[in-house]
Every structure is written in structure tokens, then in C-alpha cells.
Amino acid sequence: MTTFQELRLDGVRRRFGGKDALTGLSLTIRRGEFIALLGPSGCGKSTALNCLAGLLPLTDGSIWQDGSRLDTLPPERRGFGMVFQSYALFPHLSVRKNISFGLQMRRLPRDEVRRRTDEAIKLVRLEEHARKLPGQLSGGQQQRVAIARAVVLEPSLVLMDEPLSNLDAKLRLEMRTEIRRLHQSLGLTTVYVTHDQEEALSLADRLVVLRDGRVEQIGTPEELHNRPANAHVADFMGYRNLLPMKVKAVHGDTVALDGSGLTLEGTPVGPVAPGDDVVAGIRPEDLRAGPHGVPVTVEVVEYQGRELAIEARTAEGVALFLRATERPSPGDRITVTADPSRVLVFP
Structure with missing residues (x-):
């Protein structure tokens, strides 16, 4: 050889x-x-x-x-x-x-x-x-x-x-x-x-x-x-939620975001400043149903073995993809939340 x-x-x-x-x-x-x-x-x-x-x-x-x-x-x-x-x-x-x-x-x-x-x-x-x-x-x-x-x-x-x-x-x-x-x-x-x-x-x-x-x-x-x-690259690597947002404030390693009918905190990938237009990337498995989150309406529920894949929509009509272990019904109102370290903010 x-x-x-x-x-x-x-x-x-x-x-x-x-x-x-x-x-x-x-x-x-x-x-x-x-x-x-x-x-x-x-x-x-x-x-x-x-x-x-x-x-x-x-x-x-x-x-x-x-x-x-x-x-x-x-x-x-x-x-x-x-x-x-x-x-x-x-x-x-x-x-x-x-x-x-x-x-x-x-x-x-x-x-x-x-x-x-x-x-x-x-x-x-x-x-x-x-x-x-x-x-x-x-x-x-x-x-x-x-x-x-x-x-x-x-x-x-x-x-x-x-x-x-x-x-x-x-x-x-x-x-x-x-x-x-x-x-x-x-x-x-x-x-x-x-x-x-x-x-x-x-x-x-x-x-x-x-x-x-x-x-x-x-x-x-x-x-x-x-x-x-x-x-x-995020889109290709499974970050199905790519949300256009605006930077409200920067606090050390996290940034506060607003837009698409949501308020979120995330981790910047590259330099960002207050007022910047950004894209927030979240994997479906990092967006979870839980208290004190963003209210959404469930539209589609798919059974995938251990988990359920859910497509939901915010009041402003923005689609969100998430995972859950308990089955909601289409039309249910739930709240979703994400850990700021799992929300990537792209300039």
C-alpha cells in the first residue's frame, strides 16, 4: 500500500x-x-x-x-x-x-x-x-x-x-x-x-x-x-428553529433577544451589539414544554418512539419545532422554554 x-x-x-x-x-x-x-x-x-x-x-x-x-x-x-x-x-x-x-x-x-x-x-x-x-x-x-x-x-x-x-x-x-x-x-x-x-x-x-x-x-x-x-451550517446541522430577532441587551456571555413574537436569551456566535438584527438557532430537542415560557398553540404532533415531535405556532404565526415526552393535542395551548446556553445567536 x-x-x-x-x-x-x-x-x-x-x-x-x-x-x-x-x-x-x-x-x-x-x-x-x-x-x-x-x-x-x-x-x-x-x-x-x-x-x-x-x-x-x-x-x-x-x-x-x-x-x-x-x-x-x-x-x-x-x-x-x-x-x-x-x-x-x-x-x-x-x-x-x-x-x-x-x-x-x-x-x-x-x-x-x-x-x-x-x-x-x-x-x-x-x-x-x-x-x-x-x-x-x-x-x-x-x-x-x-x-x-x-x-x-x-x-x-x-x-x-x-x-x-x-x-x-x-x-x-x-x-x-x-x-x-x-x-x-x-x-x-x-x-x-x-x-x-x-x-x-x-x-x-x-x-x-x-x-x-x-x-x-x-x-x-x-x-x-x-x-x-x-x-x-446550523440549519444543516439540525437547528430547525432559525428565528429572525433583534438584540435588546448584552449581559456578559448572554444576550437578550426580542422578535418573532418571542423574548429569549441566548449565547452569541460572533460579535453582536444592542439593536443588531440576528438569527437565533435552536434545536427542536432544546426547546421544551415548561412553565414561564413562550405561549404557543400546538398544530402537529408526530410520534417518534421515545419522543413526540411537535410543530407549534406563536400568537404572531411563527412556527416552532420542539420535542416532548407527553402528548398534547392539536389546538392545545402550551408554554415553551429554552436554556440560554442552547440558543445560539448568529450575527
Whole structure:
């Protein structure tokens, strides 16, 4: 396996027809790290992956593996493995032959091809399916074949482009655990593209949130979950309540807010002053029914197992999303409250 200490993207840019799909992406990936590129459709995450893979030439910038420049090399000379959203398996070849295909193309000795193929099949737990054709496998099994085919080449970097989006919810969870297990047991360096924040949080060591081709924030799952850099990242990280408000007063580390028919206290993310227009971000689980809060009318109640998801509305018609353990009925009047440390205030 060719290894490296770090892979560096320096000001990577890609234009399509005069429009930037990716602008000034700079990122250093350390050996053994799991990086997730996260964002909505059209944010540039797959473009970034394809630039890394060599499937798209750069408009500007450079890619380096330690001291060697990579972006001038064709895809086959970069030594990366790739797992696509569509499994892209050969339908007429067995599981074993699909996995060993790349090794045979490299004209490796027959014994080594057999040994590495056996190890890869065992790694993805497909021993009893090795002779089957892809059409005889479930979606999750096909995806495991695609992953085995990528890792059997012992690549220095594995690139995964939304590999779980074609699977149902239960299989997605299982495959998520499988990918994390493989990453940890093989020490693979992985770049993973997804639009699913829960998936990214559970898998990645660091997340790169993109929007319109630009980096919005890079950080650990904990950093992005607890301290999103701005309202866009907050929206993507599950802060469903994003309320336009005004700063009434600043008291040390907390600010008093007014607007949207609410009065709240929150914690600023960046400098704010009295009179400033701001956005208050609150996760549904941090907005709770309780005394001495804001009166709201319950509109929709959804049962979600341990908790109930509630959509309610203030007297001024502002929608609020919250969680509760006791079921109210649509039309009920309740009061809701939030801990100031859990209300983030974005300039």
C-alpha cells in the first residue's frame, strides 16, 4: 500500500460554463483520517471528489500528496480507490471476479490475487456469496462488493460518493457501521461525500460543510454539532428553529433577544451589539414544554418512539419545532422554554 502523511488541496477551483462549482477549496487530510464533505445538492461536494480522483481537471489550484503534485497525474496513476452511488459492478462476473478484477488488470501473481481477494471477501463478510452474480445479491451486499473492490487494491485513499443513498433506512444504518469498522480496522484514509448530516456526524473525524462551492466550516463532529459557524451550517446541522430577532441587551456571555413574537436569551456566535438584527438557532430537542415560557398553540404532533415531535405556532404565526415526552393535542395551548446556553445567536 502506498502511504502518505498528508494530502493537501490548495485553492482548488472548478468552473463549468463560466460558473464556479467549487471555489478556493483548501484542505489538509492526514493519513488515516475520515473526512466527510457535507452539503445540499449542488454545493460542490461531488465536484471536489471528482477533482481529487482526477475525473475532472482543475480550473485553478493544486493537489499535493506529501511533496508530490497529484493534479497533473491521470486517475489511474493516483492510486486511489473509488466507491460510487451506483455500485457499478460487472453484472456477468461473480462477486469474487468483480473484486479481483482490478488486481488482475495490474498483472499481479495469481497467488497474491487469490490471497488479497479472499481477505477482501472476508472483510466485508460475503464468504457464502462469493460465487453469486451481482443480480442475486441485495443492495447492501452489492454495496459491500463495491467497497471490497476498492479496498482490495490497498489504495492510499478511498473516495466514496454517497455510497448509501440507494439503500433503505435499516440497511443504511448497518452499512454505516460496516464502513466505520472497515475504516478503523484497515486504517484507511477516506473522503466521503454525503448530504446526510447524521451519516456524516457518525462516520467522520472531521466534516467540511460546503455551500455554493465554498467552504462554510471545517471541524470535528462535536464542533459542528455544538458550535456551527453561521446560520447556514446550523440549519444543516439540525437547528430547525432559525428565528429572525433583534438584540435588546448584552449581559456578559448572554444576550437578550426580542422578535418573532418571542423574548429569549441566548449565547452569541460572533460579535453582536444592542439593536443588531440576528438569527437565533435552536434545536427542536432544546426547546421544551415548561412553565414561564413562550405561549404557543400546538398544530402537529408526530410520534417518534421515545419522543413526540411537535410543530407549534406563536400568537404572531411563527412556527416552532420542539420535542416532548407527553402528548398534547392539536389546538392545545402550551408554554415553551429554552436554556440560554442552547440558543445560539448568529450575527
